[in-house]
Amino acid sequence: MNKDIQLFRGEVFYFTDSPLERKDAYYYYPDGILVVSEGKIVESGNYDVIHTRYQGIPVTDYSGKLIMPGFIDSHIHYSQSEIIGMYGCQLLDWLNDYTFPAEEAFSSPEHAEQIARFFIRELLKNGTTTCMAYATVHPISVESLFAVASEYNMCMLTGKVLMNRNAPENILDTTGKGETETRSLIESWHRKGRNRYVITPRFAITSTLDQLESAGRLHAEYPDTYIQTHLSENKDEIASVLSLCPEHSDYLEVYERTGLLTDHTVFGHCIHLSAKECERLASAKAIIAHCPTSNLFLGSGLFNMPQANYYNLQTTLATDVAGGTSFSMLRTMGEAYKVQQLNGYPISSLELLYKCTLGCAKALHLENEIGNFKPGCNADFIVVDYASTSSQQLRKEHLVRIGKWNIENKLFGLQILGDDRAIQATYLMGVQV
Numbered sequence: 001m002n003k004d005i006q007l008f009r010g011e012v013f014y015f016t017d018s019p020l021e022r023k024d025a026y027y028y029y030p031d032g033i034l035v036v037s038e039g040k041i042v043e044s045g046n047y048d049v050i051h052t053r054y055q056g057i058p059v060t061d062y063s064g065k066l067i068m069p070g071f072i073d074s075h076i077h078y079s080q081s082e083i084i085g086m087y088g089c090q091l092l093d094w095l096n097d098y099t100f101p102a103e104e105a106f107s108s109p110e111h112a113e114q115i116a117r118f119f120i121r122e123l124l125k126n127g128t129t130t131c132m133a134y135a136t137v138h139p140i141s142v143e144s145l146f147a148v149a150s151e152y153n154m155c156m157l158t159g160k161v162l163m164n165r166n167a168p169e170n171i172l173d174t175t176g177k178g179e180t181e182t183r184s185l186i187e188s189w190h191r192k193g194r195n196r197y198v199i200t201p202r203f204a205i206t207s208t209l210d211q212l213e214s215a216g217r218l219h220a221e222y223p224d225t226y227i228q229t230h231l232s233e234n235k236d237e238i239a240s241v242l243s244l245c246p247e248h249s250d251y252l253e254v255y256e257r258t259g260l261l262t263d264h265t266v267f268g269h270c271i272h273l274s275a276k277e278c279e280r281l282a283s284a285k286a287i288i289a290h291c292p293t294s295n296l297f298l299g300s301g302l303f304n305m306p307q308a309n310y311y312n313l314q315t316t317l318a319t320d321v322a323g324g325t326s327f328s329m330l331r332t333m334g335e336a337y338k339v340q341q342l343n344g345y346p347i348s349s350l351e352l353l354y355k356c357t358l359g360c361a362k363a364l365h366l367e368n369e370i371g372n373f374k375p376g377c378n379a380d381f382i383v384v385d386y387a388s389t390s391s392q393q394l395r396k397e398h399l400v401r402i403g404k405w406n407i408e409n410k411l412f413g414l415q416i417l418g419d420d421r422a423i424q425a426t427y428l429m430g431v432q433v
């Protein structure tokens with residue numbers, strides 16, 4: 001057995017619970033060790049204590065670097081990788097001007113595979129080891145992403161976009177076609193290796209109630225699949241939904257009545273929620289994906305984290321590339337901090353990190369696989385350099401000098417100043433990728 005053991009030395013950090021529940025709900029070993037065998041976590045702890053049990057096994061030494069679970073990005077459009085940073089007004093204009101034309105190209109299997117490869121490499125380079133991604137209306141877009149993720153043994157959650165109105169003809173399906181294609185993709189890919197299927201009605205503007213009902217039925221038929229969609233991102237969007245569905249009292253009710261409000265549903269954005277919507281999201285244990293770089297870029301608004309926390313909502317963090325402007329979850333945490341500053345809520349570095357590691361894994365019912373270093377979890381982890389730029393190095397030296405080089409300041413510096421340069425290595429199931 002011993003020859004399969006891998007040892008990693010460094011500053012080992014992971015959460016055991018929410019920092020909102022308990023401020024010290026994490027393990028942090030400044031001189032720590034992570035023990036991995038056959039792709040799984042065996043144990044972690046203080047180097048001096050644990051290393052004695054593994055004499056003679058070589059140690060990969062990342063001393064002074066942070067070893068932590070890989071990031072989970074709960075809302076991202078792989079099909080929009082090419083259109084990141086495109087100037088273009090607000091959500092609905094941006095969809096028409098850039099998104100829909102880019103998604104048309106995914107009818108080509110070569111194009112889909114090329115972008116899937118770019119997308120996964122970009123995620124791994126940024127330390128993201130799991131994501132929930134939107135593909136396009138084309139089944140081949142899903143197959144390409146699952147296939148490339150499988151080559152890397154990466155935990156990938158994705159699904160074919162369901163969209164039968166209010167978009168160009170060549171990227172629309174119909175209720176029947178969307179349902180047949182989704183069912184066949186679930187049968188072929190869901191729970192094959194580390195792949196999980198996500199039933200993906202884009203949002204209420206581009207799906208008829210009939211199609212949303214079909215999506216709800218599919219989830220009822222396969223209850224361990226996920227659902228992803230968008231909710232209350234933009235005020236024009238909300239007005240448009242309510243005019244398309246006049247017999248509904250609010251936006252959430254459209255998803256609620258069609259069977260899409262579940263504890264496996266990830267709602268992107270949720271910026272303009274009423275108290276009533278928050279209560280229903282909370283009692284359903286639904287999941288929110290807060291996407292700060294996208295919300296700022298498209299001028300959608302400021303997500304209300306204090307309100308979400310008050311209602312005990314499960315909020316996760318996400319890039320929303322390519323409404324979002326960076327693949328980096330470090331940048332995303334930094335922008336989330338600034339958004340909450342404007343809400344008068346200077347969110348802590350621990351709360352931010354929790355929401356894209358263990359907090360997200362728990363929301364997705366995956367905490368026994370990812371997001372932490374509990375024995376038996378998959379060894380998806382990253383090695384992070386606190387000072388990959390000269391500015392971070394100078395900041396570090398200052399904090400060391402004044403005796404404040406502690407974990408909160410280390411993490412906060414990464415969130416405000418870090419990007420892909422900070423990610424020194426990414427491991428999936430114990431293999432460096």
Ligand SMILES: [Zn+2]
Pocket residue numbers: 075076077230268320323
């Ligand atoms: Zn989105």
